[in-house]
Amino acid sequence: MRISLRVLLGLMVGLLAAIALGFAILEQRDSRDVLRQAEQMQARNHPVDVCLAVVNNFIAERGRSVAGMLVAKPIDSVHQGFLDERRQAVDEHIDQVFAMVPAGSQDKAREVKLLWEQVLAIRPELDRALALPQDQRDATLAGRWLDSANNFVEGLLELVYVMTDYPSIDDFGLDYLNNLRIASVLFSTMVTAESGIFRANSMSGRVFNQQEITALRVIRHQSSLVWERLIQGAQRIDNAATTAALERLKNSPVDELRARQGEILEAAEKGGFVADGNSLQRYAMVSMAVAKEAGDLGDSLGQLKERYTRDRVEQARERTRMAWLGIAAALLLGTLSFAVLAKRVAGPLRAIQQRIDLLIKKQSGHFPQTTVAPEGDELDRVNMALQLLDEAMDARVRSDEALLAHEGLSASILRTVPQAIIVTNAQGIIVMFSPGAEAMLGYSAAEVIGIHSPLLFHDEKEIQERARELTEELGGTVQPDRQVFFAKCSATGLQEEHEWTYIRKDGSRLTVLLSVTEVTGSHGNFYGCGVATDITERSQLAAEMSRLANYDPLTQLPNRRLFQDRISMAITQAKRENTLLALMVIDIDRFKPVNDQYGHSVGDVLLKAIAGRMHNCLRESDTLARVGGDEFVVILPMIGNSHDAVGVANKIRQSISQPFDLMEDITVSVDCSIGIAIYPDHGTSEEVLLKNADNAMYVAKALGRAQVHVANEGDGQGDGEARSATSRIQPTDRGGPITSLLWRRSYQCGNATIDQEHRELFDSGNAIIRAIANGSTPPEKFPETMDALIDLVITHFRNEEHILAEYGYGKLEEHAQKHEQLVKRALEMRSMATEGKLSLEDLVAFLTRDIVAGHMLIDDRDYFSMLRQHEGQK
Secondary structure, eight states: OEEEHHHHHHHHHHHHHHHHHHHHHHHHHHHHHHHHHHHHHHHHHHHHHHHHHHHHHHHHHHHHHHHHHHHSSHHHHHHHHOOOOHHHHHHHHHHHHHHHOOOHHHHHHHHHHHHHHHHHHHHHHHHHHHHHHHHGGGHHHHHHHHHHHHHHHHHHHHHHHHHHOOOOSOOHHHHHHHHHHHHHHHHHHHHHHHHHHHHHHHHTTTOOOOHHHHHHHHHHHHHHHHHHHHHHHHHTOOOHHHHHHHHHHHHHHHHHHHHHHHHHHHHTTTTOOOOHHHHHHHHHHHHHHHHHHHHHHHHHHHHHHEHHHHHHHHHHHHHHHHHHOOOOOOOOHHHHHHHHHHIIIIIHHHHHHEEEEHHHHHHOOOOOOOOOOOSHHHHHHHHHHHHHHHHHHHHHHGGGHHHHHHHHHHHHHHHHHEEEEEEEETTSSSEEEEEHHHHHHHHHOHHHHOOOOOGGGGOHHHHHHHHHHHHHHHHHHSHHHHHHHHHHHHHHHOOEEEEEEEEEESSSSEEEEEEEEEEEOTTEEEEEEEEEEEEEHHHHHHHHHHHHHHHTTOOOOOHHHHHHHHHHHHHHHHHHHTTTEEEEEOOOOEEHHHHHOOOOHHHHHHHHHHHHHHHHHHOOOOOOEEEEESSSEEEEEEESSSSHHHHHHHHHHHHHOOOOETTTEEOOOOEEEEEEEEEETOOSSSHHHHHHHHHHHHHHHHHHHHHHHTTTTTSSSEEEEEEOOOOOOOOOOOOSSSOOOOOGGGOOOOOOHHHHHHHHHHHHHHHHHHHHTTTOSOOOGGGHHHHHHHHHHHHHHHHHHHHHHHHTTTTTHHHHHHHHHHHHHHHHHHHHHHOOOOOOOHHHHHHIIIIIIIIIIIIGGHHHHHHHHHHHHH
């Protein structure tokens, strides 16, 4: 059943209107979701703000209470009034905090309630002590009050973290402001915590023990990291109030506070005790001043976050309003389109259909003589054109003359076509030989038409080889004659294209692209039509491009692309023949100083000389490729065992270690580090073998360079003698709190592989810190533990770069350079571990500052929005 054109047009207009309406409805739904998220974001701010207000006020209460304990006299009315004001603020808001805690944070809230009850229990005793002279107070009260207060502050901050660790609504600005505000409160808390420990100890009159000193140094290190991130992050915010608060914090007596803490710690480490009433009072005032400025910055950030949230809500509401307008516009547009279709299209089309019916009747001899006026719109003029068609039908006889003229024109055009057009009959004899064929092959049409077949121009060996290929491909015997041109065409019914070598009359050769088609003539005769295009220059260019694409232009060795093809074929051969295969990764040691001293031109000469020496150490069946600046790989097929590969590697290493006389007055010396992986012992795929060989090369470098190392072996091999890598790291006896890497869902970028590997790095880092801190792992195992961490870091960096490359990350090269720097740093720390020089502070700083804070939470954040957008489109 056919659908009329008018109905079809109506359906199309309806479909377009429905699509427009659908898009408008989708936009309305999306805008409603955005509004719901923005309102949810606004609702989440309030409990966090109240909780942070409790933290700020309680920190002030804690500091003023301890300051009062330091004064010999009873607390005066001014300090008591300040203390009462802060207590009132804490008491007013703490119940609000517990009432607004989300369901998922109730467990942490119950823990905080218990800590709050402990604070309430000790407050009366503290008030009584503050009302007495210092010599009548309980000497242990200050310490007990600080312990209870610090635990309560720590619990409140953990509750803040739990309440903010909600599923992401993909708002980077809110996360940024929220994290900065928490950082300001965390810094204020750390400062007052440090000061509280110093004051409590000073009031006790005893010297710090080693465990307390270690704990204070770790806290100071953490507060320094928070200080740096807080200052850097707040400087990026363009807000006058926040900028003013930031300047006040930067100008606060932080340096004086740090200096005083350093004096006390240095004296304590020497077994001394430095404290007096005036300096202790000054220390307390400085600490409270720094904490106050940090709190002011946090308040400013909180106000900025509240304004940011309100703006997002208003934007979402505006978007919702526009979506409703879009729905109304789509409905109005659909209605108007149907009206225009009915008046301007459907009616005139009906008239056209009637006119076509009249033309059909004319063909049957029943056409009534009528005329159609040319007046009217465009469709009326179409009716007039249909009437003029009547006259065109009467002029059909004149078309024969035009056809003859057309044939002459076709012959003229054929003479200008540069391609060779050759037509054969059913017996394969040439029946047409175009002027382009004459020019291309040097034969005249008279020499070949009716006499020869196209086999005259073809290489006999090429015909036989093509016949064998088609026999295998089509599953039937193809004879080495004219069948090679038409067998595939006959089997598929499609035109076939294939490259051939044509032999000219003078014996010279050219490469052509031959397109063959089967044609049936007007009387049922079979013809074969071939069109040959000269692609000699293109073939030569393709061969040159292939060479450039597969070989390194400097050393003329296979490049990474050709190496990948050859390692794949070598693995296939080794698997088929059940033989061993060795893969070497070779990195030139001390190559960069040569480039830096003599320039890249001398470095290029050195690379060519190195390639020549390595090539002389290999068999003809081996493959040597350059895959990087000074990085080479070697494929050794058909080896007996791993010792054969080690022998070749040592031969290469010894050859490279000999001095190079590059040019007049320039002699240089370099070495190389070689990693070896054996198929199938160390992997059965190209990726696994290359990874293990590359890791083995890095181990060789870590063992002192100029080494040969086999994957999965504990010792590197050099000059045939085993090298021992005994660790001399001593177990820690520091005690006290140890830094722990805390994973939060806001650190997720949206890609499952990257997020999983980031989480594994957190877990591995925590395990290593605990192992070194508590001495549970023997010292000789620490280098192995570092090796596991390094392997995990290298694997993650490669996977991350591969994923970013797939998504087209614009800063991939810069990101990869940062990865390389971190790997070098990790290898240096592994060497320090082997030499017994690795300290807990160095390891903690590397994991927290370089890997987590510096790279994963700053550098990696740059691509989070890109990955989240791509993952959201899946």
